[in-house]
Amino acid sequence: MDKFTCNLYLITVYQYPNLKLTMKFSQYFRLLALSIILASCSSDSEPTSETGKSGIPPEVAPLPTETYFPPISRANEWETISMETLGWNEDQVSNLYFFLENNNTDAFIILKDGRIVIEKYFGDFKSDDNHAWNSAGKNLTAMLTGIAQEEEYFDITDATSTYLGEGWSSMPLEQELNITIKNQLTMTTGLDYTVDDIFCTDLECLTYLNDPSTFWYYHNAPYTLLDDVIANATDTDFNSYFSEKIKEPIGMQGLFIKVGYNNVFFSSARSMARFGILNLNQGNWDGTSILSDESYFNAMTNSSQNLNPSYGYLYWLNGKSSFRLPSTVEEFTGSLIPNAPADMYAGLGLNDQKLYMVPSLDLVVVRLGGASNEELLGPSNFDNELWGLINQIIE
Known part of the structure; x- marks a missing residue:
């Protein structure tokens, strides 16, 4: 031979x-x-x-433990690692795929240390197809807010009126001036959430109900106005600023598109996975600092207030003592997603758009698709069922 x-x-x-x-x-x-x-x-x-x-x-040879960063210039190139190499239970994968397919999933990815372990597309959906992140895109805005603060365009303790101008709401000026950028990040603005449309950013929809920082409610309109705060503070188009500071440096593709009152991000599943890697590396991409402010990153991915410990700066947090959910004022005892690792933080969007990040396991999990059951904002029963199946593979 x-x-x-x-x-x-x-x-x-x-x-x-x-x-x-x-x-x-x-x-x-x-x-x-x-x-x-x-x-x-x-x-x-x-x-x-x-x-x-x-x-x-x-x-x-020992398993690779260093983080893999997929190349920026070669979008289709991505290192993989097998379940056999990781010692995962491949026999359980068929159960996972059955569950995903029967719950309207379009795309599903699991990364370990940045490497693709599972990547599956369903129906006619392809790897380069774009999908709405819905409220999972709040994570993007949260990190971009931290970058703008780091670049000294504002401080999150500043009044929102400083960047939207006085009279951006229907509240008396004294009440309006009490609302800060941090209140927008933490869902504690005190704006009236009993209005007919919590997505509405028109003046008549923005009225007083509670003093800021005294009540938590998942109110989408104040979040949406963060985009205008960033655009006005940086004196640039929101999409352009996002592209320059996050999208291009880590090789993402995608775009924020106005849908009704909402500003919704659309991208491929792999782009969502890239953002997950950036998070697990605390704002650093292969030696390039995207967000250097460690204090902001830690605040963003930990309890931001004591009204809902399972919420950071537009990030959902697992493993806390209690949680509140969108569309309700009720407080629930226990962890947000009991089957998921306690240190997991996530972007959770309408119709079960999911970006899970688990620092202790260096896992990123992406799910895009249609609603699994009810059309719920953020968390749903789907989260816990999915993690039960993931656990059968990785444990």
Whole structure:
């Protein structure tokens, strides 16, 4: 057997360990492998390309633990890692796919240390198709707010009126001036959430109900106005600022598009996964600082107030003592998603758009699609059912 054929064979076997071999070729390879092992024991032997510089054969080399960052200039290139290599239970994957397909899923991805372990598309949906993030896109706005503060365009303790102008609401000026950017980030503006349309940003929809910071309610209109705060403070188009500061530096694609009163982000599932990697690396992309303010990042991904400990700066947080949900004033005891890791934080959007990030496991999980059951804002029963199935694979 010539050298080229031997090398090709070695590579093939290592990459495809389950490949069936002819008896004659298999016996030949065992002899060849034995000779390589014996040669490697010699004190003057050089490591081959198959063993690497450490001299350790690939099959016993340690799992990669450093974060992988998919290249920016080559969007379709992305390193993968097998469930077998990770020691995950591949037998349970069919149950996961059945659940996803029967709950209107279009795209699903799991990353481990940045590498793709599972990537599955359903129906006619393709990897380069764009999908609405819905309120999972609030995470993007939260990080962009931190970047704008870091660049000294504003401080989140500033009054919202400083950047929207006085009279952006129907409240008396004294009440309006009490609302800050931080109140917009934490859903504590005190604006009346009993209006007919909580998405409405018209003056007549923005009225007083509670003093700021005294009540938590998932009110979308104050969040949407954050986009105007950022655009006015930076004196630039919101999409342009986002593209310059987050999208382009990490190789995302996508766009915020006005849908009714809402500003909805659309992108591919892989772009959402890229943003997940950025989060797990606390605002750093392969050595490039996207958000350097550690204090802001920690505040963003931890309890931002004591009214709803399961909410940060537009991020949902797991593992807290209690939580509140959209469309209700009721407080619930326990963790937001009991089956999910306690340190998980997430972007959760209407109709079960999901971006889960788990620092302790270095996992990013993406789900895009239609509503699994009811059309709910943010968290739903789907979260806990999905994580129950994920656990059967990764544990």
